[in-house]
Amino acid sequence: MTALTLNLNSVIKLTREQFYQLCEENPDLKLERNAQGELIIMPPTGGETGRSNVNLILQVASWNEQNQLGQVFDSSTGFTFPSGADRSPDVSWVEKSRWDALTKEQKEKFIPLCPDFVIELLSPNDSLKKTQNKMQEYIENGCRLGWLINRKKQEVEIYRQGQEMEVLELPQTLSGENILPAFVLNLQRIWE
Template sequence: MTALLAPLVLDLDLTDEQFLQLCQKNHELKFERTASGELIIMAPTGGETGRRNVKLTTQLDLWNTRTNLGEVFDSSTGFKLPNGADRSPDAAWVKRSRWDALTPAQREKFVPLCPDFVVELMSPSDSLERTRQKMEEYRDNGARLGWLLHRKQRQVEIYRPNQSPEILDNPQSLSDEEVLPGFVLNLTLIW
């Protein structure tokens, strides 16, 4: 996914509602906004990345359907993080009690919380440094678990609170019983 980073200049200061409208009126693009107000515009993903992302999200959703422990979100979902950033991980999961605590109005807009679990699947045009910064931002804003998948290198970076990322080379599956009890991501479908 090609990301163009352009700071909001001129006298333009988008409210959350204006940012939401910008995203809705330009649905063919994906927007994110950093905590400092920089607007990130990303083109749609290519076929290989999109195909693999569906396999990832499907596995997570099938597990969640069985367990009913929370809610699963795809890459189109915007989250308003505590630091003010608006982010859209490739896949995300929110614990049931946190989702149920939101009002219906909060559920309709960008979700006003950081997911408990996030996944970013690197596409050929993604910047590794920028994606690592996003993973750290999720962790620093309350994500209990994050997986950064480097498809071409068959490598995973695992992000947990108050820890340096753990790096795994060529794992065939991933799991974390504390955050996602009983979930196993089959990476052979994604590599």
């Protein structure tokens, strides 16, 4: 099952608060919203994707636990971008000073910023082009480093601010560069 896009703009333009309420009242649906206000209904993932997502979160969270440089979030966390889009990356990280600058209320709802770092794991039914566009949207909204992991092709696309996207074929590790200092993602379990 692929993601569905629903355009309600001719009927209603949801405010940020209304979109948040819609998500709260429909917890069984995973919803995102693009900058044009269209709703994106995301299907549940399959077992292999879910297993791989947990592995990715564990690795980033373990690094963060040791370094205490920010906060790690899973795919259930909503972020409201400067563009107006509301997105939920598979794995995301926000630098400590940016997180600490938020009010308690901002931390409770969709986080009103774009993460510093994101990982998207391409599911078998995901559109590569749509996911690449989403990665570009992250960068345009302030994300400093993003990885699009394609298990089927065993490739990783690396997105960085101010640089062309880089493609790595069957990398065994990825560096967090200067965004996540000393972090090295082990991809062996992802390629299994």
